[in-house]
Amino acid sequence: MPFISQIQRQSDYHRFPPSVPIVIDNGASYFRIGWAGESEPRIIFRNIVQRPRHKTTGETVTIVGDHDPALLKYFDCTRSGPRSAFDADVVFQFEIMEYILDFAFDRLGADGSEIDHPVLITECPCNPVQSRSKMAELLFETYGVPSVAFGVAAAFSYKYNQKRGICDRNGLAICSGFTTSHVIPFVNGEPVYEACCRTNVGGYHVTDYLKQLLSLKYPHHMSRLSWEKVEDLKMEHCYIAQDYASEVGLFQKGTKEAEQKARCWQLPWTPAPVELPPSEEEISRKAALREKQGQRLREMAEAKRSSKINELENELNGLEFLIQQLQHVGEKDIPSFLSTTGYVSKQEIESAIVKTTQSLRKAKGEQIENEEKADTSNAEKYNLLNVDDSLLTHEQLKEKKRQLFLKTTSEGRNRARQKRIDEELQREKQNKLEEAKRLENPEAYLEQLRAKYTDLCEKIEQKKRLKTNGGNTNGNGVSGGVGRGERLSAAQKERMRLLTTAAFDRGKGEDTFGIRDEDWQLYKLMSKDNDDEDEKQDEDEAELSRISSRLRDIDPTFTPKTDVGSSVSEASRPRPLTKEDFQIILGVERFRCPEILFNPNIIGIDQAGLDEMAGVSIRRLPSKVRGAEEGMTNSILIIGGSCLYPGMSERLESGIRMIRPCGTSIRINKASDPILDAWRGAAAYAAAVQFPQQTIKKMDYYEKGEEWLRKYQFRYTH
The missing domain is CATH 3.90.640.10 (ATPase, substrate binding domain, subdomain 4)
Incomplete structure (x- = not known):
C-alpha cells in the first residue's frame, strides 16, 4: 500500500528479539509507537488518515498524519478530507485504524504483515467491550500479534509520575485530552473506575x-x-x-x-507602492509620444478631409451635369426624366447643389456666406413650405412634412445653442467681476464667499427639514409635530387649503367644484407652485456647487459639507489597506x-x-x-x-x-511531561518481568472468545 509521509522508516526492527513488546499510545490526537524499555517513542504522527486521488492518473494514495501542503497541487483532496478513527475518545472506525496501524508498523521497520512481538496499547477509561474486542480481533487476525495488553493512558502517566515522587499512591488524575476529559481516582496505586468521571470537552x-x-x-x-x-x-x-x-x-x-x-x-x-512624481525624462518621453500620436491623428484627419472634398466635388459635378441635361429636356418629359434620378423637381436639384457647395466650402475651410445668404439658402432648402397642399403631389406632401420637421428642429437647436452661448458669456462676465472683487480685497471676498456658502447650506437644510417634517419645530430645532398636518411643508399646507376650500366657496356648503372650466385651473396653479419650489431648490443647489468649487480653488483649507444637497455630496473613496488591516x-x-x-x-x-x-x-x-x-x-x-x-x-x-x-x-x-508520560509509563511497565502475566494470548482469545475480554482487568501495580 503506497504511503506518503516525511517520517523516516526505522532500520533496526530485526535487532529486537520477539520477547520485546511494542508499546502504542493510541491517542485521539497523536499516535505514538516505540519499544518497551526506551525513554522516547520511535514514531509520532497525527492520528488521522486522508486518501486522495491523483489528478492525472486517478491512483489512490494513503496520507497518514501530517502531510506536505504541496501535495494539493497533484492530488484532489476536496472529496477526501482528514478522517479519524475516534468518536469521543473511543475507536469505532477500524478501517481507518487499520491504515494507521499499517503505517505505524511500516515506519517502525516491520517487513511483512506478521508482527511477532507482544503489543501494549492504550485505551480510554471504561472502554466499551465492543471497541476492545474489535481492536483485539484486528491485532490478532490481521497482524498475527502473539499477545495483547490493554491499559489506560492516564493510569500509566499517573504511575510514571508516582515513581518520580510527583504524586502519591492515593490521589486524583485529571486528564484533559483531545476530545474528552477524565477524572480518575487512585487508591493504593490502582485506578477506581467506579468513581471515574468524564466530560466530552477537550x-x-x-x-x-x-x-x-x-x-x-x-x-x-x-x-x-x-x-x-x-x-x-x-x-x-x-x-x-x-x-x-x-x-x-x-x-x-x-x-x-x-x-x-x-x-x-x-x-x-505588502504596502501599497508610493507614487513618485515623474522624472524629466519621463515627462519628455510622454510629450514626444503625445506629439507623435497627434501628428498621426492630424495626418488621418487630413486624409479624411481630402477624401471628403473629392466626394463632394464629384457629387457637385454630377449635380451640375444633371442641371445641364435638364435644360435640353422638354417640360413634358421632365417628370419621366427625374424619376430615374431620384429627385422630384428642378428646385430640389438646385437646393442640393447649394447644400453641396456649402459643405464643400466648409470642408475646404473657406468662410461661409453671411446670414442673408444663409436665409436665402434656407428658403431654397425648404421651398415646399410656402406652397399650398392642393398643388402638391403625394410624394411632395411627404417631402413638405419632412422639411417642416427639419426646419423646426434646426431652429430649436439654434435657439438652444444661442442660449448656451449667452449663459457662457454671462458666466464669464460674472467670473471677471468676482475676480476683480477678489483682487481688490482678497480677505473680505473670501469671508463673504464663506458666509454665502454657510447661508446656502442652512437654507437647503431648512428646505429639506420642511419637506420632511413640516414647519412646526420646537425650540431646539427638532420637529415637534405629531399629526399629519404638522408633518406638511408650507407649500403642501397651501395646496391642502386650496383643495379643502374650493368646494365650499360658493356658499351653503354645496360641493359644486368642477362645474365650471376655470375650476380646474386650480390644479395648474398647485402644479406650478410645486414646480417653482423644485426649481428654486435646484437653483440653490447649483449655486452652492459653484461656490463650493470656487472655494476649493482659492482656499486650500476649505472642506465641503458632503451631507448638504445631493449635487455636492462626494462618493466615498475606498480606503487603502494598511498594516493594521492585516493584524x-x-x-x-x-x-x-x-x-x-x-x-x-x-x-x-x-x-x-x-x-x-x-x-x-x-x-x-x-x-x-x-x-x-x-x-x-x-x-x-x-x-x-x-x-x-x-x-x-x-x-x-x-x-x-x-x-x-x-x-x-x-x-x-503538573506531570513532568503531560503529553509523553503516558507512553513512557507504558514502556516502563512493558519492560518489567511481570508484564507477560497481564497480556491476552492469541490462543486464549481463540478459545474463550470476545466475551472473555469483558472480565479482563489490567493491574498497574506489580
Whole structure:
C-alpha cells in the first residue's frame, strides 16, 4: 500500500528479539509507537488518515498524519478530507485504524504483515467491550500479534509520575485530552473506575471555538485561519482566567491592563507602492509620444478631409451635369426624366447643389456666406413650405412634412445653442467681476464667499427639514409635530387649503367644484407652485456647487459639507489597506476559549467542568475506600495537553476548594511531561518481568472468545 509521509522508516526492527513488546499510545490526537524499555517513542504522527486521488492518473494514495501542503497541487483532496478513527475518545472506525496501524508498523521497520512481538496499547477509561474486542480481533487476525495488553493512558502517566515522587499512591488524575476529559481516582496505586468521571470537552473543542470566534471577527482572513495555525495560536497565547467574570469586565472597560494582555498576530502585508512624481525624462518621453500620436491623428484627419472634398466635388459635378441635361429636356418629359434620378423637381436639384457647395466650402475651410445668404439658402432648402397642399403631389406632401420637421428642429437647436452661448458669456462676465472683487480685497471676498456658502447650506437644510417634517419645530430645532398636518411643508399646507376650500366657496356648503372650466385651473396653479419650489431648490443647489468649487480653488483649507444637497455630496473613496488591516488581535479570546473546560455550557454542552468533576469523582468512591477520600485532594495530578495553559493549577485549586470542606488540604501537581508520560509509563511497565502475566494470548482469545475480554482487568501495580 503506497504511503506518503516525511517520517523516516526505522532500520533496526530485526535487532529486537520477539520477547520485546511494542508499546502504542493510541491517542485521539497523536499516535505514538516505540519499544518497551526506551525513554522516547520511535514514531509520532497525527492520528488521522486522508486518501486522495491523483489528478492525472486517478491512483489512490494513503496520507497518514501530517502531510506536505504541496501535495494539493497533484492530488484532489476536496472529496477526501482528514478522517479519524475516534468518536469521543473511543475507536469505532477500524478501517481507518487499520491504515494507521499499517503505517505505524511500516515506519517502525516491520517487513511483512506478521508482527511477532507482544503489543501494549492504550485505551480510554471504561472502554466499551465492543471497541476492545474489535481492536483485539484486528491485532490478532490481521497482524498475527502473539499477545495483547490493554491499559489506560492516564493510569500509566499517573504511575510514571508516582515513581518520580510527583504524586502519591492515593490521589486524583485529571486528564484533559483531545476530545474528552477524565477524572480518575487512585487508591493504593490502582485506578477506581467506579468513581471515574468524564466530560466530552477537550482540546479539540477549544481550538474549534477559537477558530469560530476569529472567523466571525475577521471574516476576510478566514483562509489564513487554518486548523493548524489556530492550534498554534491556542497553545501560544491562551490562558486560564482565575476569575472569568472580572477578566471579562476588564476587557469590556478597555483599560490599559486589557491592552497589555492582548496579543497581535501580524499577517503578511505588502504596502501599497508610493507614487513618485515623474522624472524629466519621463515627462519628455510622454510629450514626444503625445506629439507623435497627434501628428498621426492630424495626418488621418487630413486624409479624411481630402477624401471628403473629392466626394463632394464629384457629387457637385454630377449635380451640375444633371442641371445641364435638364435644360435640353422638354417640360413634358421632365417628370419621366427625374424619376430615374431620384429627385422630384428642378428646385430640389438646385437646393442640393447649394447644400453641396456649402459643405464643400466648409470642408475646404473657406468662410461661409453671411446670414442673408444663409436665409436665402434656407428658403431654397425648404421651398415646399410656402406652397399650398392642393398643388402638391403625394410624394411632395411627404417631402413638405419632412422639411417642416427639419426646419423646426434646426431652429430649436439654434435657439438652444444661442442660449448656451449667452449663459457662457454671462458666466464669464460674472467670473471677471468676482475676480476683480477678489483682487481688490482678497480677505473680505473670501469671508463673504464663506458666509454665502454657510447661508446656502442652512437654507437647503431648512428646505429639506420642511419637506420632511413640516414647519412646526420646537425650540431646539427638532420637529415637534405629531399629526399629519404638522408633518406638511408650507407649500403642501397651501395646496391642502386650496383643495379643502374650493368646494365650499360658493356658499351653503354645496360641493359644486368642477362645474365650471376655470375650476380646474386650480390644479395648474398647485402644479406650478410645486414646480417653482423644485426649481428654486435646484437653483440653490447649483449655486452652492459653484461656490463650493470656487472655494476649493482659492482656499486650500476649505472642506465641503458632503451631507448638504445631493449635487455636492462626494462618493466615498475606498480606503487603502494598511498594516493594521492585516493584524489579528487576540483579546478576550485568549481566556474565553479555554474557559469551556470549566464551563462547557458556553458552547452548548450541558456537562460538568474539571473542578466540579473532581468533586463528583470523590463522592462516587465506594464505601470500602471511603477512608481515603480526604487524602485524594492532597495529590492531584493534571495530565494532557490542555493542562499546559498558564493558570490551570491555580484555577483548579480555587474551584476544588469551593466544593470541598473548609481546611481540606489541596495540592495540585503538573506531570513532568503531560503529553509523553503516558507512553513512557507504558514502556516502563512493558519492560518489567511481570508484564507477560497481564497480556491476552492469541490462543486464549481463540478459545474463550470476545466475551472473555469483558472480565479482563489490567493491574498497574506489580
